[in-house]
Amino acid sequence: MHESRLANLLGACGLAVADLTLRNVTARLSASAAAAVVLLASGPVSGTELGRQVGLTQSAATRLVDSLVRAGLAERSARAGRVVLVGLTSAGRRAAEELLAARASTLTGVLSALSAEERAELGGLLEKLLTRLYGDIGSADLMCRLCDRAACTTGGHCPVGQAARS
Template sequence: MHERLANLLGAASLAVTDLVLAGATRTAGVSASGAAALVVLADAPGLGVTELGRRVGLTQSAAARMLDGLEAAGLARRHRTEGRAVHVRLTPAGEDTVGEMLAARGAPLTEVLDALDDTERAALTDLLAKLLTRLYATIGDADTMCRLCDRHRCVEGAVCPVGQAERDATGSA
């Protein structure tokens, strides 16, 4: 019944993913998981290696290897705390890179959206919010879903649909 629509959504999703990842990885000079890790750390500095890996879809050992590369590039730094805990923070160069990366990620998306008029963009905004709420019900993890989001843009004059879905699911305010 929705086969054509599902196929169009799939093709559009892949094309958008390709644009987002190409802009982010090219600008940062890192892998897709490295780019996601930089964005995650910008929003949640001081995460542990295991939690950072979970948010970007890597095992603890793969996250540690990815962090080796980010440290070698001067973008992130590990800080050992009490016991064996290790927390990760961006360096100033990492913070600058995140800003550049989010701009590079957003530019092709803005260009694509220019094909729509104001009314169509408003309708698409509402539809995407509804789809993201449904996707949250399936995925159940806002941190994972929003790992490459420019979180500040999502809440300008609005409520993030993924964050709201998570609050609704967990009963938090």
């Protein structure tokens, strides 16, 4: 296959998967808010850390936290020293579960076009590509901002996390 055609196919597939996933995951939240809710499902973090991991400036992260608090999805905790931590409410935890379920359903649907053997082969290729992409992006948190972290680490290792540790 001609290299430019292969690159074109990869680009079209990547955008289509991203568009489909975001459409199904962000039905009621923005992409940044959805990523923040998924991230906060792992535990409370500071607003600064939340912004860094989601890819927002400090001021945009503050606005995002404000909107999540207004929506009843997150709450600010008492200060831990000079830092205020942000965590999910029970509604926020349910929203995180719903977001991850919608993401999983979408991506599983995309993969259903492949046989079990093709999925296994694709898995190895994606690990290789993600390791390479980490070299360009340099942030596992940013790359995996909508990931179901447990799905990637249960019974295996996360290639992005491994690239970050190397």
